Each structure stands twice: as structure tokens, then as C-alpha cells.
Amino acid sequence: MQDPLEQIESNVRGYARLFPAVFHKAVGSTITDTEGNDFIDFFCGAGSLNYGHNNRQAKAALLRYIQADGIQHSLDTVTAAKVDFLEAFERIILKPRGLDYRVQFTGPTGTNAVEAAVKLARKQTQRSHVVAFTNAYHGHSLGALALTGNQFYHSQFYGSHNNVTHLPFDGYMGDYDTSLLLEKMLDDPSSGLPKPAAVILETIQGEGGVNVSSATWLQRVASLCQQHGIHLIVDDIQVGNGRSGKFFSFEHAGVTPDIVCVSKSIGSGMPMSIVLIRPEIDVWKPGEHTGTFRGNNLAFVSARAVLEYWNDPSFEQQIEDRSQIIQKQLRAICAKHSDHSLSVRGRGLIWGLDMHCGDLASQTIRNAFNAGLLIEGAGASDEVLKVMPALTIETSLLQEGLQILESAVDAAINSAASRRSQTHTTVKQNVC
Ligand SMILES: Cc1ncc(COP(=O)(O)O)c(C=O)c1O
Secondary structure, eight states: OOOTTTTTSOTTOOHHHHSOSOEEEEEBTEEEETTSOEEEESSHHHHTOTTOBTOHHHHHHHHHHHHTTOOOBOTTSOOHHHHHHHHHIIIIIIGGGTOOOEEEEOOSSHHHHHHHHHHHHHHHHTOOOEEEETTOOOOSSHHHHHHOOOGGGOOGGGOOOTTEEEEOOTTTTTTSOTHHHHHHHHHOTTSSOOOOSEEEEOSEETTTTOEEOOHHHHHHHHHHHHHHTOEEEEEOTTTTTTTTSSSSTTGGGTOOOSEEEEOGGGGTTSOOOEEEEOGGGOOOOTTSSOOGGGOBHHHHHHHHHHGGGGGOTTHHHHHHHHHHHHHHHHHHHHHHTGGGTOEEEEETTEEEEEOSOHHHHHHHHHHHHHTTEEOEEESTTSOEEEEOOOTTOOHHHHHHHHHHHHHHHHHHHHHHHHHHHHHTTSOOOOOO
16 A cells, blocks of 8 residues: 655654554454454554553543543643542552552653653662663663664764663573673672663563563562662563563562553553652652653543453453463464574563564565554564564454464465575575
């Protein structure tokens, strides 16, 4: 399909190229274009739609709220919708997990939450250095960009690398435990690493290629932070809100970060971000970090509605059941194509099928799109297919989507094989 916005919208548009359709309606895990084509959604608004498109409970609450002329915009004044959300968040999410955090509302994007978290850690410790990790993705405003690994997003002219050191994430150096390197660098006064204000990490790197850190690595990093008086910031923007199988992705490891960034699915499709702060380090002066859109009451209303899922004791098991279905099918795809050494990793409902080749993954994404499935790539060269359906997807739709994915992989591998056999007799090309 021709891109109708080519002449109007900036060249920066990205997903419009990946999914060449004009989308129109969506319910649950199905999204429909203006030509009436349905797509199964394994993309999930890059992790913003964990509860599905137009989630029924959120939609009903929003309709009621708008119908009653509820406040829409409020900066950080107190509104009934905000009080409702905060009370429920504390009762349903924080208290049962034994977590004691203050909640800061930031501007509505993930990168806004990261900026606030890092600023607060710097202000409170009176140190400016931050440790981030290889393949990290924390957003694109200049502060957050400095923490983001992939060179594709950088330009030397942004001047954004100040005061950040990237160290190897878990698994980056094969079996070597990279927390030992962090330990050595922190212990050695001659390592060249200034004592950081914070260590920031994603427990599962989403954009970075679905890299899953182990519980022991996280525990070691958390205890190093504690020993050295460094704040541990967990960026749970993509893998929080149940994506990892539990509400917070760090619950599996039993660590308690000093600061947590939450965004994307918290508002169930409505823009909203929060930073959770250990009370002792909440040293902001009133109004010191502001933003016009910290008071999006429509987001408070939909966020409040979907918190109810976490009142259901069977919800985590439902996520796990879907997780098992995905793992099984992805492992079967790998076994079928054993000569291509594909690999699988993930947890909860974020899974990566590593094709070890960006071209092959791109071809698979195109094949999937043409057959009615939305899925995106991740990793340094987009070589990992990120399988990220809604937590609420019906199992039959999940299986249907996985079947489309399998056929898309088969077709991409077969066409690469046939191109390879042709190039043996013609000109050599880069076909992986
Ligand atoms: C882990 C993580 N942090 C931060 C961000 C940035 O969020 P936003 O795009 O809303 O600014 C993202 C976005 O994908 C993310 O995955």
C-alpha cells in the first residue's frame, strides 16, 4: 500500500514503514485496517497494550467518566480520578508486594520517567555519573538517549554521552558473570569509573533483543548498589505491568529497586508514566520537576480499571499458560530449522526468536504482515523477532498468530536458501 502521509509526515516515521496499512479499529488482539483486513497483534503498541486494544473494562470506565464531564486535564492538582488510581495502586499493587514507594507523575512518555529518575538520583546523591548497560534502551530525549546503547539512535552532534558508562549486561560476554566486572570497577579506585549516582537497567531488555537477566545477576547488582550507596533504577517501562509474568519484572529476583520507571501499559493505551521512589530519597522540592501533561485523568481512569486484573489470583497463571504455548511453538520452529541455529529466549509474554540475521528477520516480519500478523524486530540489527501479545489474548488467537509466524519464518528461510543457491552461480551477495 502507498503511504498516504509520505508528503506530509516527517521522514522520521518508522512503524508506518514496517506495517504499511491505514489502521482503523481495534478490539482486544485484533486490529483492522481501512480495507477491512484483520491483523493479529503480537506487537502490542511496543508493550503499551498489555490488556488489549480498547480493553472492555477500561473503555466502559472511560465512557462513564467522559459522559459525566469528569476532569480531563489537571496538571498535578488533586482530582478524584487521581485519588482513585493512587489508592488502588497502593492497595492492589504495592501493599501486597511489601513495597513502600512514593509515586511521582511525570510527563506521559517513558523517556519522561527515565529523565526524572536519573535527575532525582543525581540530585539526591550529589553525584552525576550513571552506569547503564550494553543494548540498553531507555528512550530518546537527550538524557535518556545517553543511556541507550544502539548507535543507530546516536549522532556525535547530540553531545549526549556525558556522565554515562555502559558496562556489559548479563549474557553479553557468554558465560562470564558481568556483575564481577561491575564489582571490580566499583571497588578499584583506579578503574576510571567515577562513583555513580545510579545503575539503571531493564531486567529483560526489550528493544535490545529480549535479553533476559538472571535472578542471581540482578541480586548481585542490587547488592553492589546497596554496598556502595548507589541507587538501583529499574526501567520497567516495557517489561513491567505483567509482561514478565508478574506485575513488576524484578519480583522474580526478589530485589527491591530504589527507583522504578513505569509507563506504557500502565494507562492501558492512554499515555501515562510514573516513577516509584523509595520515600527516603524523595528529595524533590515542590514543583522542581514539572510537566504540563502529568495530570492526564483519562489515563488515571483507564489505569484504575485495568488494575482489577491484579485482584484476580488466576491472572498470573493465565499469563504463564500463554507463555508455555509460545515457548513450545518457538522451540518447534527452532528444531525444524536446526541448520539455521535459531534460538529462543524470554519470560512471561515477551519472547525473542533470534534469527541471527537482520535481513531474515525483516523478511519474516514482511511475510507475517502480509499474512495478517503484526510483529516487530529487536536487537542491534533487528535480528530478533519479538513475540509480545497482549496478556489477555485468547489462546485460539495466540495459536493462530504463532502458526502465521511459523509459516512466515519457513518462507523467509526458504527464499534465502534459494537466493543463496542462485548467488553461487552469479555474483556473491550478502545473503545470510
Ligand atoms: C525499557 C524502555 N524504556 C524507555 C522507553 C521509552 O519510552 P517512550 O518511547 O514512551 O519514551 C522504552 C520504549 O520502548 C522502553 O522500552
